[in-house]
Amino acid sequence: MKCLLLLVALFPVAVFATVLPENEPVPGGVLVMQLPASTTRPVAHFDGRRIMVIKHDAHWYVVAGIPLATQPGQKLLRVRLIGKPAQPLEFTITPKQYPEQRLVIKNPQLVNPPASALPRIEREQAHLRHILDTWVPNSAPALSFIWPADGPQTSGFGLRRFYNGEEGSRHMGIDIGAPEGTAVRAPADGVVADAGNYYFCGRTLTIDLGQGLYSVYCHLSKIRVKRGARVKQGQIVGNIGATGRTTGPNLHWTVSLNGTPVDPYAFIPASAIPSAKR
Ligand SMILES: [Zn+2]
Incomplete structure (x- = not known):
């Protein structure tokens, strides 16, 4: 009986709790930190930028990109x-080494x-920067993604890339390799913020997930949703292609x-990551 009461008491929390990302305060990682108790939603900034604040188990947390x-x-x-x-809140960013990749183009x-x-x-670049800098209120953004396409990761985040021996810009996403036409799905519930054809990124779809969190898919052969449309997690939103500047079909995310x-x-979540990655 005691167990049953405990289950009943925990049930509402288990159903409504937001999933928190893992706290990894490194360059390119995400800081997750509990805030002082407050009856109203705190407003938080890092480096002059507004950052996400969510409620989890009756506490407020910041979720900030580094x-x-x-x-x-x-x-x-x-x-x-x-x-x-x-009030200022202190935290520590720890170092992280990212691998190098040398490419001959x-x-x-x-x-x-x-x-x-x-x-x-x-x-x-200015257009995309404006979109990604736009703050859209959302009291409970979906912070638990699915793997967006049937295919393995072919390049990781943060790689230092050297093209023909010359250092280029860092790899700001992950690449998923799959044949042209493979379905691409929304990582979480959101709203289509932008759909266009870009020089480097090719056919590009940007989904607003709330409070400054965005998902950007590049090199698509086809975009299947329109700007302003609401999308559900797992909904097919496009197809893998090789548009823009890329050497073959892949999804840059x-x-x-x-x-x-x-x-x-x-x-x-680890359970959503296909094996043979990372
Ligand atoms: Zn890429």
Whole structure:
């Protein structure tokens, strides 16, 4: 009987609790930290950017993306409760080493685009930056993702890439290899924030998951949802392709939190990750 009472008492919590990502405060990782008790939703900032605050087991937590370029060490969050001055909260970013990858690219335009393409590239980068920096309120964003396509990971997050011996930009997402046309699914419930054709990324679909969390899919052959549409976790939203600057069909997946790309694995439960990865 005691057990039954305990189960009844726990049941509402088990049903309604938000899943918390794993706390990994490293460059490219996600900080998850409990905030002081408050009857109202706290507002928190890191590096001048508003960051996600969620309720979990009756406590408030920040969920903040740490930029890959951040130097490890002591950092401050600024947290404001209604009617009180903002207070600093200290946390520590620990170092993380990412692997290197050396690639030989035969077509130099894949590495260095022609000057005629630069205005388009700048316009597209500004457009995507504006979307990913947009704060959309959502009291309970879905923080537990599914693996979005039937295929293995072929490149990990954060890789330092060298093209023909020259260091390029870091790999800001993960790549999933699968044949052209393979279905691509929404990682969680959200709203289509953008769908377009980009120079580097090809056909690109961005889904707003709430409170500054976005999923970006690149190189799609087909986008199957329109801007503004609500999507459910697991819904087919596109198909794998090789559009944009890529050497073959694959899904490049960026997850952006408070305007910074983070390792998507922070939001994927171990049980959802296909074997033979990482
Ligand atoms: Zn990629």
